[in-house]
Amino acid sequence: MADLLETRVKGLDKALGGGLPGGTSILLTTETPEKTGFFCLDFLYRGLASKQPAMMITTDKSPEEIKIDAVKRGQTFVRFEEKFMRWIDVYSIPAGRSPDENPAINRVSSYLSLYDITISASIFQSNFYKLNQCHRVVLDSLSTLIVRNNSQTVMRFMQVLTEKTKKAGGSLIYVLKKGLYAHLEPELEKMVDAHFDMVQTDKGTVFKILKFPSEVSRKELNLKVTRTGVELG
Amino acid sequence: MKTKIVSLDKLLGGGLEDKSLIVLWTSPGVDCSPFVYQITISALNGGDGVVFLTQTKRADLVVEDMKRKGWAVDKFVDDGKLCFVDAYSKLLSAPSKQKYVVEKPKDISQVMAVLEKAMAGLNGKNKVLIFDSISSSLDICGEDSLPKINLKELADKHNAIALGIFVQWPYEKKLVDAVKEKADAIIQLNAIEDKVILREFFTVPKVSWHKPAKKGVPYKVLPTGEIAVYVPKVLVIGPYNAGKSSFIHSVSDRAVSVDRLGTTIALDHGHVDYAGFSVDLFGTPGQERFDPLLEMLGGEALGVIVVVDSTSPETFKRAKEMIAKSRTTGLPSVVVANKADFKGAKKPEEVRQLMVLQKDAIVIPVVAEDLSSIKPGVKEPCKLKKSDVNKVLEALLGKFGE
Ligand SMILES: Nc1nc2c(ncn2[C@@H]2O[C@H](COP(=O)(O)OP(=O)(O)OP(=O)(O)O)[C@@H](O)[C@H]2O)c(=O)[nH]1
Ligand SMILES: [Mg+2]
Numbered sequence: 001m002a003d004l005l006e007t008r009v010k011g012l013d014k015a016l017g018g019g020l021p022g023g024t025s026i027l028l029t030t031e032t033p034e035k036t037g038f039f040c041l042d043f044l045y046r047g048l049a050s051k052q053p054a055m056m057i058t059t060d061k062s063p064e065e066i067k068i069d070a071v072k073r074g075q076t077f078v079r080f081e082e083k084f085m086r087w088i089d090v091y092s093i094p095a096g097r098s099p100d101e102n103p104a105i106n107r108v109s110s111y112l113s114l115y116d117i118t119i120s121a122s123i124f125q126s127n128f129y130k131l132n133q134c135h136r137v138v139l140d141s142l143s144t145l146i147v148r149n150n151s152q153t154v155m156r157f158m159q160v161l162t163e164k165t166k167k168a169g170g171s172l173i174y175v176l177k178k179g180l181y182a183h184l185e186p187e188l189e190k191m192v193d194a195h196f197d198m199v200q201t202d203k204g205t206v207f208k209i210l211k212f213p214s215e216v217s218r219k220e221l222n223l224k225v226t227r228t229g230v231e232l233g
Numbered sequence: 234m235k236t237k238i239v240s241l242d243k244l245l246g247g248g249l250e251d252k253s254l255i256v257l258w259t260s261p262g263v264d265c266s267p268f269v270y271q272i273t274i275s276a277l278n279g280g281d282g283v284v285f286l287t288q289t290k291r292a293d294l295v296v297e298d299m300k301r302k303g304w305a306v307d308k309f310v311d312d313g314k315l316c317f318v319d320a321y322s323k324l325l326s327a328p329s330k331q332k333y334v335v336e337k338p339k340d341i342s343q344v345m346a347v348l349e350k351a352m353a354g355l356n357g358k359n360k361v362l363i364f365d366s367i368s369s370s371l372d373i374c375g376e377d378s379l380p381k382i383n384l385k386e387l388a389d390k391h392n393a394i395a396l397g398i399f400v401q402w403p404y405e406k407k408l409v410d411a412v413k414e415k416a417d418a419i420i421q422l423n424a425i426e427d428k429v430i431l432r433e434f435f436t437v438p439k440v441s442w443h444k445p446a447k448k449g450v451p452y453k454v455l456p457t458g459e460i461a462v463y464v465p466k467v468l469v470i471g472p473y474n475a476g477k478s479s480f481i482h483s484v485s486d487r488a489v490s491v492d493r494l495g496t497t498i499a500l501d502h503g504h505v506d507y508a509g510f511s512v513d514l515f516g517t518p519g520q521e522r523f524d525p526l527l528e529m530l531g532g533e534a535l536g537v538i539v540v541v542d543s544t545s546p547e548t549f550k551r552a553k554e555m556i557a558k559s560r561t562t563g564l565p566s567v568v569v570a571n572k573a574d575f576k577g578a579k580k581p582e583e584v585r586q587l588m589v590l591q592k593d594a595i596v597i598p599v600v601a602e603d604l605s606s607i608k609p610g611v612k613e614p615c616k617l618k619k620s621d622v623n624k625v626l627e628a629l630l631g632k633f634g635e
Pocket of ligand 1: 519
């Protein structure tokens with residue numbers, strides 16, 4: 001594969017045989033939402049560190065909360081907010097908060113305003129494209145959107161977001177909390193290029209590569225949360 | 234009813250017709266709210282009443298968004314001219330402050346029944362219904378709810394205009410066609426997309442009371458919230474020293490030039506928002522050695538301003554040659570007879586004759602704003618009289634409106 005994007009998430013590139021093909025869409029199913037959050041932020045942060053813009057669509061926490069948590073692991077997203085880091089906050093307004101204005105954050109009025117999310121994403125991605133041919137996107141989480149909307153509506157939204165992101169050279173992760181929507185997994189998996197899965201065992205967190213466009217060297221890795229991010233091995 | 238969006242009213246044969254359903258057609262990523270808001274405000278300012286249905290967010294957040302985008306609507310909310318039907322809150326079992334609340338928002342018949350009540354209770358010269366949105370109804374109430382979205386009947390009954398928003402998600406073609414079929418008119422927002430959205434334009438592919446034109450109008454949303462027709466490339470050409478840079482700096486408060494010793498060696502670039510238009514201006518150097526640039530830029534130009542020094546008739550031939558070289562003959566154009574403040578300057582009529590222009594060609598005399606500020610012998614762009622410059626813009630933009 002020619003154009004592999006190194007994720008720079010420790011241990012992941014090796015397992016994937018170099019990295020992600022440009023414009024990969026990924027479904028990340030999980031039993032451990034917190035660790036998944038770490039993984040996703042690490043994915044975005046490693047990109048930022050190599051001048052790839054990043055966008056986080058967040059439904060369960062405010063960008064402000066996420067940023068504070070990340071600082072504890074040595075990741076200061078704020079310093080990228082001038083240009084490279086963008087947030088779509090689908091949490092704060094529905095939760096009845098009234099946070100300060102921040103040009104790096106677009107706040108969407110409700111979980112049902114999927115159209116507004118696409119508008120914000122388009123604006124951000126247009127600017128991303130001027131900065132770098134590739135960028136990274138995380139949507140955490142698909143489950144929350146499905147609870148409020150019906151699954152068909154969310155899948156149409158996903159189809160549009162994936163298409164737009166790929167066109168603009170972005171790679172994107174959709175987080176799905178397992179359990180509630182197990183029955184949707186096969187259909188969702190069909191809509192993406194790759195499927196990763198995170199499960200909690202007695203030995204720790206296992207990161208599984210269930211679907212990937214090319215041959216991978218290992219299908220199961222252990223995920224450790226370190227002081228500076230996550231590590232797969 | 235006029236939307237007050239130039240060109241859109243023209244494409245609609247004057248505006249929106251009573252007793253009709255107009256579908257504002259958009260796609261994910263293309264924001265239709267500037268259109269919704271401007272139409273809402275045009276109606277309210279004209280003394281009409283507006284019922285606004287919201288299905289995906291709280292009504293007070295719509296008001297806030299309008300305010301943030303430049304439209305003060307509080308007074309209309311207070312006097313009941315703008316009234317919301319809340320078909321959102323009860324989806325979350327949340328309380329609502331609105332007078333009209335749909336208890337079961339997933340039931341389209343209930344939504345329509347509450348709308349009917351709100352329309353009946355509304356006062357105003359005429360009535361407008363903003364239905365936000367047909368696509369959300371399909372998502373929330375199910376795709377089989379389409380036949381029950383009887384906006385046309387509602388518009389008929391209340392002598393009103395119904396504006397239904399439709400976001401084209403990847404629905405099945407049959408459904409999309411059925412929405413098209415329902416509409417009396419369609420205002421469609423489109424994006425020119427490459428890797429990302431580069432530019433947006435509107436079309437009116439369907440209108441029952443007027444002949445639809447196959448025309449796409451690029452637009453921009455101004456900081457005031459208004460929609461302006463975007464003219465991305467107007468070329469400003471003319472012989473050496475005629476006053477092109479002066480013209481561009483006089484229309485635009487953020488113009489840039491690449492000059493050397495007072496003469497332009499690359500480009501002048503300026504931007505102006507005027508009379509419902511948003512225009513980018515490109516000025517070329519007058520010296521002949523830069524003529525290749527003229528040919529290059531001419532290809533993409535949408536209009537031309539030809540600047541001549543009306544005291545130098547010997548340069549008029551050169552001006553004509555530049556028009557030919559830029560291949561802009563036939564585009565909307567205006568001739569600026571500059572330096573009309575000098576003694577012996579040729580009158581517009583003389584310029585027309587000497588340049589051998591067509592009878593209906595527009596020639597506008599322009600003078601410097603302040604002659605005392607012009608240093609004799611120093612070549613340096615100067616400020617031109619604002620009212621003259623505006624006349625030039627009006628004449629040119631008038632041609633785009635046609
Ligand atoms: N009196 C008077 N002087 C003017 C007027 N317009 C321009 N000038 C002067 O004419 C000279 C040329 O103006 P520019 O705007 O630089 O002309 P230009 O067409 O951009 O010139 P090039 O880029 O070199 O081709 C400057 O010294 C201006 O101050 C006018 O209406 N009246
Ligand atoms: Mg010049």
